[in-house]
Amino acid sequence: MSARATAATALRVLTQLRRDPRTIVLIVGVPCLLETLLKEIFAGRPGVFQHVGGPLLGLFPFVSMFVVTSVTMLRERVSGTLERLMSMPIGKLDLLTGYAAAFALLAVVQATLVSLLAFGVLDLHVAGPRWGVVALAVGNATLGMGLGLFVSAFARTEFQAVQFMPAVVLPQFLLSGLFVARADMARWLQLVSDGLPLTYAYEALAEVVRGGPYSGRFSIDVAVTIASTLIALGLAAATLRRRTD
Amino acid sequence: MTAVAVRGLRVLRSGTLVLDGLSLEVESGLVTGLLGPSGSGKTTLMRSLVGVQRVAGGTITVLGEAAGTPGLRRRVGYVTQTPSVYADLTVRENLRYFARLLGAPRARVDEALAAVGLGRLAARVVGRLSGGEQARASLATALLGAPELLVLDEPTVGLDPVLRRDLWDTFHRLAAAGTTLLVSSHVMDEAERCHRLLLMREGRLLAAGTPAELREQTGADALDAVFLRLIEARG
Numbered sequence: 425m426s427a428r429a430t431a432a433t434a435l436r437v438l439t440q441l442r443r444d445p446r447t448i449v450l451i452v453g454v455p456c457l458l459e460t461l462l463k464e465i466f467a468g469r470p471g472v473f474q475h476v477g478g479p480l481l482g483l484f485p486f487v488s489m490f491v492v493t494s495v496t497m498l499r500e501r502v503s504g505t506l507e508r509l510m511s512m513p514i515g516k517l518d519l520l521t522g523y524a525a526a527f528a529l530l531a532v533v534q535a536t537l538v539s540l541l542a543f544g545v546l547d548l549h550v551a552g553p554r555w556g557v558v559a560l561a562v563g564n565a566t567l568g569m570g571l572g573l574f575v576s577a578f579a580r581t582e583f584q585a586v587q588f589m590p591a592v593v594l595p596q597f598l599l600s601g602l603f604v605a606r607a608d609m610a611r612w613l614q615l616v617s618d619g620l621p622l623t624y625a626y627e628a629l630a631e632v633v634r635g636g637p638y639s640g641r642f643s644i645d646v647a648v649t650i651a652s653t654l655i656a657l658g659l660a661a662a663t664l665r666r667r668t669d
Numbered sequence: 670m671t672a673v674a675v676r677g678l679r680v681l682r683s684g685t686l687v688l689d690g691l692s693l694e695v696e697s698g699l700v701t702g703l704l705g706p707s708g709s710g711k712t713t714l715m716r717s718l719v720g721v722q723r724v725a726g727g728t729i730t731v732l733g734e735a736a737g738t739p740g741l742r743r744r745v746g747y748v749t750q751t752p753s754v755y756a757d758l759t760v761r762e763n764l765r766y767f768a769r770l771l772g773a774p775r776a777r778v779d780e781a782l783a784a785v786g787l788g789r790l791a792a793r794v795v796g797r798l799s800g801g802e803q804a805r806a807s808l809a810t811a812l813l814g815a816p817e818l819l820v821l822d823e824p825t826v827g828l829d830p831v832l833r834r835d836l837w838d839t840f841h842r843l844a845a846a847g848t849t850l851l852v853s854s855h856v857m858d859e860a861e862r863c864h865r866l867l868l869m870r871e872g873r874l875l876a877a878g879t880p881a882e883l884r885e886q887t888g889a890d891a892l893d894a895v896f897l898r899l900i901e902a903r904g
Contacts, residue, residue: 432769436758443757443794504753508810511719513742514770666737667723669682 425521429514433522434529437496441530451492451530455484455538463546477548478633479602479626481538482557485531485565486625487593493527494572494585501576506664516664520573520657524566531565532558551635560632563649564625568593570656571621577663596622601630621652670697671730672818672849673718678727680713687713688872690727695818695851695867700844702863703853704896710872711853712750715820718851719747732817743771746816750823752807756796760787760806763795764813771814781809784839786832801828808836812843819843821852825859837862857892868896875899 441448459477466472500506509519535558542548550557575592579585599609599617606614606623617623628645631638673695680688688710695701703711716722717729720737729736732744754763764778782788785805790798795806808824821840825833837859840850844864852863860866861880868875868883876883876899880892887898 428772429770432766436755436762436766439762440755440757503756504749504751505755507721507749508747508753508767509770511721511742511745511747512767512770513739513772667721669723 425515426518429518430522430525433514433519434525437523437526438529440496441526447492448530451488452534452537455481455488455534456541458484459538459542459546459548463548473546474549475633476602477542477546478550478557479629481535481542481548482561482629482632483564483597483600483602483622483626484538485534485561486568486622487589488534488568489527489531489565490568490572490593491586491589492530492572493523493569494576494579494588495582497523497573497576498579498582498585507668510664510666516661519664520661523573524569524657527569528562528566531562535561535565550633552632556632557629560625560629560646560649563646563653567621567625567649567653567656570653570660573660574656574663577660593622596620599623600626602626621649621656624648624652671695672697672732673851674728674730675714675718676728678714678717678729679725680710680717680722681725682713686872688717691872691874692727693867693874693877695849696865697849698844698847699864700840700850700852700862701865701867702860703851703867703869704855704857704860705853705869705875706855708871709869711869712822713872714869715747715822715851715853719745719820721747743814744817746811746814746819748808748811748819748821748824750826752795752800752803754795754803754807754810756803757794759792759794760798760809761791763806764791764809767810768813773813773815777813777815781812784812785809786835801832804828805832805836816848818849818851821850823853823855825854825856833859857896860892866892868899870900875903 459481462477463473539554539558543554571592575588576585579588599613599620600622606617609617624645628642628649631642671694675691675693678688678691691714705711713722717724718731718736720741731741734741761778764781768775768778782791785808787802787805787809790802795803804824804827811819825836840852844850865879866883867877883895884890887895889895889898
């Protein structure tokens, strides 16, 4: 591991993002728009917004970072820069942690701005600490990033990479318990749900939204989310090959 | 002195044998031209030397170590045929990034920019540059670490004649300072500017030697004709 290579890579990725202000506006603006819409469509049943708004706030960064990193890494593969890096003195983990640092920083900005809107303007209430929602959001961003880096290895074009979003992300959303309580799902769906990282990410958020007392379940949810992130990054590292055909 | 020794190199790419028992040597401190038609295996050979190509058999020794060993990543510079730089960064930002990875001093960035004649365009975003300018930006990144061996895949494609001459002057200056260069090309007039030539065809080495030696061997004068005679002699 080299701190210099990691820092250089994070700085490089951030510079690339800065060159693309439209993407940054979309990353911050779209969740703001969706939170607002969510509040408005359930104007007659404010309980729904209060129930779903918090967890959704913590899950947006997962989706955004999944898409952004899978496309960024795919570009890196297609443009030949990855091949150049693999012929240079940089470790795979240096590259991945550089990516992680840059996108986590972007997630901090995204989650902070969206929560300012949700808590400040839209009157969203959570029983637990607000910073807890933001912290979990940043963690989920890193999970989305790890999965995005991993699946980018299976995409040949940006079009395919974008299609992985509904394929990998939406089923996890549907089964996480956000829309239908897991207890109300068929047994086999519960079992599938048990195997998906977003289920634990959602559960942790839901506990913060409900407020204490925090059960042992909360620590398990957070631990599983972190472990999933590390596994995803490990899998992503395995797809970075120095030697290719 | 031998900088690169390849013995019995076999490479399969998507099921077809691209290099079939290739053996050759590259001498230190010289500009060696790797010539051959496209599809002859030049790029595959270069990728194998820098350790990014999966190989099926044979040995490659680069600067005394097996190709692809971590220690070599600092000592070997590689420029791919299509420019491999970040299109959304400026030329200077690209160079700074690669310089940081190499631990090269900041001053090297300006030196590399000057060597490829891109100083004036340093603040421009790479994606907005012409193909030739992008190729030079890509080449500049390989000069940053002052590598002992430079592997350049068709570095002068699409460049105007003046720039091409300047780059070849740069290559010779680097060689005079002790750098070993392996430069692929399919332009025969560039072959004249190489100290030694390796002629490849269909994954095999057709001939190796100085331009003068190859002329003598075949009795032809123009290198195009030399190449043709070598192919015909092989049947």
